[in-house]
Amino acid sequence: MEKTITVAGKEVRLKSNGATPxxxxxxxxxxxFAEILKLHKLGKLKKKSTLDDNILSNxxxxxxxxxxxxxAKTADHSIPxxxxxxxxxxxxxxxxxxxxxxxxxxxxxxSKKK
Numbered sequence: 001m002e003k004t005i006t007v008a009g010k011e012v013r014l015k016s017n018g019a020t021p022x023x024x025x026x027x028x029x030x031x032x033f034a035e036i037l038k039l040h041k042l043g044k045l046k047k048k049s050t051l052d053d054n055i056l057s058n059x060x061x062x063x064x065x066x067x068x069x070x071x072a073k074t075a076d077h078s079i080p081x082x083x084x085x086x087x088x089x090x091x092x093x094x095x096x097x098x099x100x101x102x103x104x105x106x107x108x109x110x111s112k113k114k
Contacts, residue, residue, distance in 0.1 A: 001015070001016045001017075001104055001107045002014065002015040002016075002075060003100065003104070005097055005100045007089055007092060007093070007097060008089045008090050008091045008092060008093065010088075010089065012068075012072055013072065013075035013076055014068070014071035014072055014074075014075055014100070014101075014104055015071060015074045015075035016071055016074060016104045016105075016107055016108055017074060019074065020032065020070060020071065020074050020108065021033060021108065023070050023073060023074060024066070024067075024070045027066075027069075027070065027073075027082070028066050028070075030066075032070075032108070033108075033109070035063055035066075035067075036105050036106075036108070036109065039063070039105075061094060064094045064098065064101060065082065065086060065092070065094070066082065067101055067105060068094075068097065068101055069082040069085060069086070071101065071104055072085070
């Protein structure tokens with residue numbers, strides 16, 4: 001799956017393929033699927049109204065930066081390490097791009113029936 005999103009006025013290509021979970025583990029030393037399942041346990045995060053105090057207290061927002069970086073890195077091998085890449089943006093509105101990121105992450109868990 002591949003898509004282009006806009007982050008702080010910049011177009012960012014995101015891509016997910018079979019190598020994405022391995023790239024994630026190599027960079028962040030965490031299991032890609034285990035991290036997705038942790039988020040799934042917290043509930044759907046598509047609407048701001050679902051972000052109650054209980055969800056927020058159990059949520060490490062860094063994971064969304066990590067997921068976004070690995071999807072961008074899969075699409076463009078030339079992007080730098082996560083910190084340098086994030087510094088290229090004046091702001092990084094995670095809540096705005098969360099639905100796109102969530103869609104791409106879920107595509108790694110479910111196959112499409114043909």
